[in-house]
Amino acid sequence: MGDDELALLTAEDVRRLEPNVRCYGAIWSKTDTAVDYPAFTQALREEAERAGAKFLLGSEVESIDVAGDHLEIRLVREIATDRVYVDPRGKIRVNVALQDEPLPTRFLINAAGGHSIDIAHALGVGREYTDLHFRGEYWEVGPDWHYLCGRNIYTVPRHPELPFLDPHWIVRADGRREIGPNAVPVPGPYTYHGLFDDPAEAVQKLFERPVGNKLAALVNPDFLTLATEEWASSISKRAMAKRVQEFLPALRVKYLTRPGTAGVRAQVVDPHGNFVKEAIEIPGPHSFHVVNYNSPGATGSPAYTAWIVQLLAKAGHLDHLKAKAAKPAGLWDFDAVCAAIEAPYPCYCTFHPMMGGTIIVRGKGPRPPNDGGNYIPPSGVALPMKYRFYYTGIRVRNLNRSLAFYTKAIGMKVVNQGTMRHGGKYVQLVGAGSRQKLELNWYPAGSRFHSPYRKGEEMDHLAFVLADVRKAYRELIRKGAKPAVPPEDSEGTEVYLKDPDGIWIELLQ
Ligand SMILES: Cc1cc2nc3c(=O)[nH]c(=O)nc-3n(C[C@H](O)[C@H](O)[C@H](O)COP(=O)(O)OP(=O)(O)OC[C@H]3O[C@@H](n4cnc5c(N)ncnc54)[C@H](O)[C@@H]3O)c2cc1C
Incomplete structure (x- = not known):
């Protein structure tokens, strides 16, 4: 791994590797791989439980209150019926079978995906932000047509400032091929099908404060045009196929045999109506909030989590967890991951074998921002010595x-x-x-x-x-x-x- 991980390809190079793909050129990631994410998260859970963590599955945080030197968390009552413990070292023992008893905690890390902004707001932070939701839908390609392409093909988004990526060709860990996702505006983080789970909730969501952010985004004509296109590709399989045919002309609508599993992205909107690209880390009272965690995605989440834990530990927020779990030997190189994230430029680091052995970590240190179409190549791709x-x-x-x-x-x-x-x-x-x-x-x-x-x-x-x-x-x-x-x-x-x-x-x- 190193400088030869990425290669710039011409259109001809691409055709030699993938004869059905048409393009002007490509960046080839040679260690690109697919991960069975349920298996990965299940393995992580087992590892965490062995280290003493307890999982409160099926419990939803309903409200959080600051109570002196700690927080009190209330779970949705009907679900909280079992005896559980929140603190991994067993220091704080809580029986949620007593439905009105709140869970006390000294420190909360909020990583609640589509609800993280609501939890941050509940603790009085991140109130300048709001979010919009976009459902990404997929179509499975029948096994007879898997031969069309053997690698993941990601196209360059036409509008990097908007949360609409054009659909890709995806090779799943079990060999299935899919096309997608589109990005259909939907009212809530769990609207996996149709337009509304609950119309009243949808209206409430649209007008939740701060209202100005969403209104500023919704009057952007580019946004409205693209949102309409995305809806078209949700309603029509043909419209979705057409977008992929731009780089894979051999694809036919009849090759798309059934819908894949959709996901919903919670996209934070700032007070100027801009879609925020990076994850936002917000300190709060006895808490730390990760919102807008869309990029670097599930792939980058283990590295990002290691960095967050190190950040909080350095600040002393985890001192009350006296017993430190031993770092599992061999699999995780926390220090290398955190150093790479602190670096002022993208860099490589060796990582979990299940994740393909190597990842590129996007450094969070001061660096030239990669926006507005200015391409900052990863290390390994030489920049010419020109100003x-x-x-x-x-x-x-x-x-x-x-x-x-x-x-x-x-x-x-x-x-x-x-x-x-x-x-x-x-x-x-x-x-x-x-x-x-x-x-x-x-x-x-x-x-x-x-x-x-x-x-x-x-x-x-x-x-x-x-x-x-x-x-x-x-x-x-x-x-x-x-x-x-x-x-x-x-x-x-x-x-x-x-x-x-x-x-x-x-x-x-
Ligand atoms: C269509 C689509 C395609 C994607 N493709 C890729 C890809 O190819 N590769 C990649 O790396 N990433 C991909 N991503 C991004 C990736 O899925 C996300 O970045 C990642 O899932 C975010 O992880 P998270 O833990 O922050 O949030 P989530 O995965 O959303 O997890 C949040 C958890 O918090 C829980 N929760 C929420 N509210 C509460 C509450 N009130 N109380 C208790 N629990 C709560 C939820 O139930 C959930 O389990 C994709 C995303 C989408 C939408």
Whole structure:
């Protein structure tokens, strides 16, 4: 495993590997594999139970209250009929057969999928976000036509800013072939069939607060057009097949023999009506909330979970669990996984053998954001040594005021935003018809970038992406640039210099 894991293929290369596939080119992941996920989760459960964990299956969290130094959790009564224990070490023993007794816990990790935002809201956090739900439907391809393609084929989404991926060709772990998913807007996280489970609940969901986020998303004409197409492919097998025929023209509607198992994605919408791409981690009272966990998906969830546990343990939130379970030897390399996630760039790490041996972990450290169509290749795919103009950053005194100006007065759209390690904030915007990005930068007092705002400080920096920032840094210094933040003082693969007039230049790797 390493540099040769990925290969760039031409259309001809693809045809040699998969004669029925038509495309302009492809990225081939040589260790791509399919996992029997029920078997995987069952194995995890058994491992966790051996380490002392107890599972409260069939119990639904109905409400949560802060009670001094702990939380009190109420489960849906009718289901909570058995004697159970919530704390893996048996420190907190709870009998939920007494239906009115709430479960006390010192710390809650909320990973409730389609309901996680509701649980976060119940504890007073993440209230600026809301969610919409999209059902992904599949069709099974009859065994006589499995020969059409032996590998997973994923197409490039036409609208990466919207949660609509075009249907793929999928090879399941048991050899079945499916096409899908589409992404049909549905009212709730468990609307696996039809349009409504409960029309009253659907209306309530549409108008739940904050209402503005959904309204902003729903007036986006691209969104409405694509949502209509997605509905068409839900109603018509032919419409679904047509989308796959774009890259697999030999597919026929009659090859689709029966519907596959659908899934529902809970997609978080921010106050600007944007669909948030990454998972959002939100600390709350005696709790930590993971919402919008769609990417890196089930495949990435073991690595992500290891990272969350390490994060919470480092912060002392798990100290009350005095007895530490021994890390199972051999299967999990927690430290390597967490280090890879902290890295400022995508990197590989060896992982669970059931997961195909190796995964690519998307680093969460500071890195050039991969959005707006700017492709940041994974490590192993060489970037040419050329300077690609990336964005212009300007320093602002009041982020909300500037954001309102650039979005409302100028009509730009937010494509990415975040918080820097030192507490500073950035928001990237694009205007109509251009990929040029403007980045608004705000730094709090105490940050090393905070300085009195005076005329001449408006221009914060210009950023360029290239393969080797250290080499480029030395090269530009030789050519007359002045140092600002040299590689040895940098937090990651980003360095700063000043141009002849003192304008800061950022180099990102
Ligand atoms: C159509 C579709 C296709 C996908 N394809 C892939 C793929 O090919 N590869 C991939 O890696 N990922 C894929 N994903 C993504 C993947 O399924 C999700 O990222 C993953 O399931 C999220 O895991 P989770 O544990 O966060 O949430 P979930 O899997 O939703 O689990 C949340 C759990 O919390 C429970 N829960 C919810 N509310 C409560 C409550 N109030 N009280 C108690 N329990 C509660 C639920 O019952 C559930 O068991 C796909 C998703 C969809 C929708």
